[in-house]
Amino acid sequence: MKPGTNLAPPSRMAKRASREAPPAGPRPVRARSVRNISRVKKDPLVLLHPFSLCSDVWRPVLPALQQQHAVFPLNLPGHMGGDPVPVDCHSIERLADLLETRLDALHLDQAHLVGNSLGGWLALELARRNRAMSVVAFAPGGGWRQESRELRRLVKKFRMTHRLLHVAGPMSSVLGSVGLVRRIVASDAVAQPALLSALDVASLIDSAWRCTSFAAVLAALPKQPLARPFERTCPIRFVWGEKDRLLPMKGYSEHWRQVVPDAEWVVLKNAGHLPMYDCPQAVAELILTLTVRAGRFSRAATSEAPAQLSCAGPAA
DSSP states (O other): OOTTOOOOOHHHHHHHHHHHSOOSSSOOHHHHHHHHHHHHTOOEEEEEOOTTOOGGGGGGGHHHHHTTSEEEEEOOTTSTTSOOOOTTOOSHHHHHHHHHHHHHHTTOSSEEEEEETHHHHHHHHHHHTTOEEEEEEESOSOOSOTTOHHHHHHHHHHHHHHHHHHHHGGGHHHHTTOHHHHHHHHHHHOSOGGGOOHHHHHHHHHHHHTOTTHHHHHHHGGGOOOOOOOOOOSOEEEEEETTOSSSOHHHHSHHHHHHSTTSEEEEETTOOSSHHHHOHHHHHHHHHHHHHHHOSSOOOOOOOOOSEEOOOOSOO
16 A cells, blocks of 8 residues: 555445445345335235136236236245245135235235135135235135035035146147137136137146145145134125126125125126136226225225126226
8 A cells, every 4th residue: 555545444434335335135126116105105905816826817907906006916825926835834824824924025014905716715814814905805715604515516626627637737828729628617717708818728727737735725625714703994895706607606605794794795797706807897996996995095085886797898
């Protein structure tokens, strides 16, 4: 070092280095996204998909939802794109525990929760734990009576599907274009099979085939205790497709009426078990009219949903 060079005191050098040095490790992208929520004044909205499928099922409604919310389409643990599930963690309670851990990692103490089928059941369980700003549950599971004929029918149907997937799963990209296969897949999924594209059908088959928890969740289902009544702390809306053939409203919804007796109920005409394919506009409207009313940042007033809503099909 040359004579006469001025050296800053060590404490100042340390402070300067700490300001200039980049943070160790990758930047926390998730945390940055969550911080943006408060900046743009958008409430978080978490989407939870049905059993054996993945977050792709929400694709038809994402553009409308993203205009109003910071949207988080999560893949459930043990499903395609989701985290692995530890042994003996396939009950609703344990899956909800894993989802709570995911919400904590996203720095979401509460969020608007939207779920379909198994996802709707989990959304309601998270609401019981006070993690919801609002809930829209599309044909949630768990509405049957314990040891009922409806539950036995559902388990039998899923077991048959699981066996078929061993053959159909590896050929999903080809089978999606076969008309007969499309009708078979669509029979339990939607009310209007013509609205399912070959890519949609291939995605439904592929995601079910790649669901690593399929057998374990199905085995746990008959032993799963049904939801206990809880005090509602946020708006809750149940939506059922009038033509839902997988979980028909009669026989598969009665328990939820007892658990949350003061919730809103809407029947969606011309819609099946996956109404986001039958009528994305109506589904988005049913979600947003509730979240806007319940949102912490919104000042807009909205009317309550009608008891029945017609499904006009996809957006033009």
